[in-house]
Amino acid sequence: xxxxxxxxxxxxxxxxxxxxxxxxxxxxxxxxxxxxxxxxxxxxxxxxxxxxxxxxxxxxxxxxxxxxxxxxxxxxxxxxxxxxxxxxxxxxxxxxxxxxxxxxxxxxxxxxxxxxxxxxxxxxxxxxxxxxxxxxxxxxxxxxxxxxxxxxxxxxxxxxxxxxxxxxxxxxxxxxxxxxxxxxxxxxxxxxxxxxxxxxxxxxxxxxxxxxxxxxxxxxxxxxxxxxxxxxxxxxxxxxxxxxxxxxxxxxxxxxxxxxxxxxxxxxxxxxxxxxxxxxxxxxxxxxxxxxxxxxxxxxxxxxxxxxxxxxxxxxxxxxxxxxxxxxxxxxxxxxxxxxxxxxxxxxxxxxxxxxxxxxxxxxxxxxxxxxxxxxxxx
Numbered sequence: 001x002x003x004x005x006x007x008x009x010x011x012x013x014x015x016x017x018x019x020x021x022x023x024x025x026x027x028x029x030x031x032x033x034x035x036x037x038x039x040x041x042x043x044x045x046x047x048x049x050x051x052x053x054x055x056x057x058x059x060x061x062x063x064x065x066x067x068x069x070x071x072x073x074x075x076x077x078x079x080x081x082x083x084x085x086x087x088x089x090x091x092x093x094x095x096x097x098x099x100x101x102x103x104x105x106x107x108x109x110x111x112x113x114x115x116x117x118x119x120x121x122x123x124x125x126x127x128x129x130x131x132x133x134x135x136x137x138x139x140x141x142x143x144x145x146x147x148x149x150x151x152x153x154x155x156x157x158x159x160x161x162x163x164x165x166x167x168x169x170x171x172x173x174x175x176x177x178x179x180x181x182x183x184x185x186x187x188x189x190x191x192x193x194x195x196x197x198x199x200x201x202x203x204x205x206x207x208x209x210x211x212x213x214x215x216x217x218x219x220x221x222x223x224x225x226x227x228x229x230x231x232x233x234x235x236x237x238x239x240x241x242x243x244x245x246x247x248x249x250x251x252x253x254x255x256x257x258x259x260x261x262x263x264x265x266x267x268x269x270x271x272x273x274x275x276x277x278x279x280x281x282x283x284x285x286x287x288x289x290x291x292x293x294x295x296x297x298x299x300x301x302x303x304x305x306x307x308x309x310x311x312x313x314x315x316x317x318x319x320x321x322x323x324x325x326x327x328x329x330x331x332x333x334x335x336x337x338x339x340x341x342x343x344x345x346x347x348x349x350x351x352x353x354x355x356x357x358x359x360x361x362x363x364x365x366x367x368x369x370x371x372x373x374x375x376x377x378x379x
Contacts, residue, residue: 004041004042004043004074004075004076004116005041005042005072005073005074005075006039006040006041006042006070006071006072006073006074006075007040007041007042007071008038008039008040008067008071009037009038009039009062009063009066009067009070009071009105009108010037010038010040010063010067011035011036011037011038011058011059011062011063011104012035012036012037012038012374012378013033013034013035013036013055013059013378013379014033014034014035014036014311014340014344014374014377014378014379015031015032015033015055015377015379016031016032016033016338016339016340016377017030017031017032018031018032018336018337018338018339019337020143020144020337021143021144022141022142022143022336022337023141023142023143023144023177023178024141024142024172024174024177024206024208025172025173025174025175025176025177025207025208025209025210026174026177026208026209026210027177028144028177029141029336032337032338032339032340033054033055034050034051034055034310034311034340035050035051035053035054035055035058035059035104036048036049036050036051036104036311036313036369037049037050037051037062037104037105037107037108038108039070039075039105039108039109039111039112041075041112041116045075045112045115045116046112046115047075047107047108047109047110047111047112047113047115047364048107048108048111048313048365048367048369049103049104049105049106049107049108049109049110049111049282049286049313049317050103050104050107050282050310050311050313050314050317051100051101051103051104051282052100052103052280052282052283052310053100053283055379057098057100057101058098058100058101058104061089061098061101062101062104062105065088065089065092066085066089066101066102066105069081069084069085069088070085070105070109075109075112075113075116076113076116078106078109078110078113078288079288081105081106081109082102082106082109082285082286082288082289085102085105085106086102086285089101089102097261099261099262099283099284099285099289100282100283102285102286103281103282103283103284103285103286103289104282104286105286106285106286106287106288106289107281107282107286107287107313107317107365109286110124110286110287110288110317110364110365111317111364111365112364113364114363114364114365115363115364117363118363119363120320120359120360120361120362120363120364120366121287121317121320121321121364121365121366122320122321122323122324122359125287125291125320125321125324126324127324128323128324128359129323129324129325129326130323130359131323131358131359131361132352132354132356132357132358132359133319133322133323133329133330133331133356133357133359134168134328134330134331134355134356135166135168135330135331135332135333135351135355135356135357136166136168136169136170136202136204136330136331136332136333137159137162137163137165137166137168137169137170137333137335138170138206138309138332138333138334138335138336139158139162139169139170139334139335139336140155140158140159140162140169140170140171140172140193141172141336142155142172142175142177142178148175148178148180148184151175151178152187152188152192155171155172155188155192155193156192156193156195156196157196158335159171159193159196159197160196160197162335163196163197163198163201165351165355166333166351166355167200167201167202167355168201168202168203168204168229168330168355169193169197169201169202169203169204170203170204170205170206170232170332171188171189171193171203171204171205171206172206172208173185173188173189173205173206173207173210173219174207174208174210175188176210182211182215182218182219185207185210185219186219186222189203189205189222189223189226189228190222190226194226199227202229203226203227203228203229204228204229204230204232204255205223205228205230205231205232206232206233207219207231207232207233207234208232208233209233209234209235209236209237210234211234211235212235212242213234213235213239213242213245213246216231216234216235216242216246217245217246217249217250219231219234220234220246220249220250220252220254221249221250223250223252224250224251224252228252229252229253230252230253230254230255230275230276231246231250231252231253231254231255232255232256232276232278233255233256233258233259234246234254234256237256237259237260237264240264240267240268240271240273241271241273243256243268243271243273243274244271244272244273247272247273247274247275253275253276254273254274254275254276255274255275255276255277255278255305256268256273256274256276256277256278257274257277257278257279257280257284257307258278258279258280258283258307259280259283260279260284261283261284261285261289262284262285262289262292262293265277265279265284265293265296265297266296269296269297269299269300269302272300274302275302275303276302276303276304276305277293277297277302277303277304277305278304278305278306278307279293279294279304279306279307280306280307280308280309281306281314281317281318281321282310282314282317283307286317287317287320287321290306290321291321291324294321294324294325298326303325303326303327303329304325304329305322305329305330305332306318306321306322306329306332307332308331308332308333308334309332309334310340310341311340311341311344311345312341312344312345312348312349312367312369313344313365313367313369315331315341315349315367316345316349316360316365316366316367317365318331318332319331319349319357319359319360319366320359320360320365320366322359323359331357333349333351333357339377340377343370343373343376343377344369344370344373344374344377345367345368345369345370346368346370347368
């Protein structure tokens with residue numbers, strides 16, 4: 001075995017508890033977890049990746065099925081390996097390709113490839129268009145034990161602080177989690193958040209597919225005259241026709257894609273269903289798939305703004321891709337409590353006074369992980 005071949009593929013499962021649980025339209029978040037992938041070559045080179053979703057499932061798929069396919073291969077052949085993983089899993093599982101597991105391996109291989117070449121991933125993807133990316137704040141979640149007015153007051157205060165910091169915020173709707181309905185969602189955005197952040201702040205709204213198409217159309221029309229930049233995941237990811245009908249019916253941009261795989265993005269683009277595509281690199285197949293989705297989006301005239309909600313590995317990978325995208329893409333900047341995001345990277349990621357986050361310029365993904373933090377949160 002030479003130094004340029006993969007010796008091992010292993011997973012690193014992490015878990016932490018937020019300061020207090022928080023919720024969005026579909027669920028309460030009681031803990032933050034992550035499944036990292038560590039790929040090592042025979043000469044000791046290491047690359048890191050990350051998988052979206054629960055630890056269980058992806059961990060076993062990687063260790064028992066994907067690792068033997070990758071071990072002994074040249075990590076420089078990352079795109080060929082990606083295709084082999086996709087094809088082999090499709091043949092084995094038939095009904096589904098485990099893209100989150102493939103994503104973690106793919107990201108680790110890109111990281112390793114860049115480190116071996118002494119180049120950043122952005123450079124290998126064709127070169128960066130920018131050294132820093134403007135950010136918008138994700139957060140503004142729901143909390144236990146507060147009446148509706150208290151929810152409104154806490155969310156608007158958080159949004160106002162994030163608006164001062166970044167100039168762009170994303171409000172969550174879907175108060176159905178707390179037993180309310182679309183009228184209370186509209187009240188939150190129209191009379192609370194928009195007033196709190198002011199007219200100069202870029203305001204985005206995320207429903208986390210809380211609605212059916214009819215309800216989403218009703219809420220979207222209320223957003224049309226609030227200068228809301230986009231209406232994210234208004235309906236379930238599988239409802240491509242609903243996305244397309246909403247895009248025809250509304251003035252506000254319709255955004256989506258964090259739950260979608262590459263074939264599903266093809267359906268979205270063919271149906272003219274989204275104004276903004278939001279692939280998650282930890283879910284859609286890593287950087288190999290992310291770049292291909294971005295190319296298809298460009299052909300369809302659809303801007304790409306990746307979904308980001310993970311550890312510094314996910315953030316760094318997303319920044320590397322965003323640095324190469326045309327237009328003026330954003331970085332989704334999670335402001336909720338997450339020790340994994342805050343402690344795994346010694347230098348971390350912070351927004352500057354101009355509301356932008358620097359793209360790492362080191363080789364590979366450009367992020368180093370803290371061994372003590374990995375040990376502290378490993379499960």
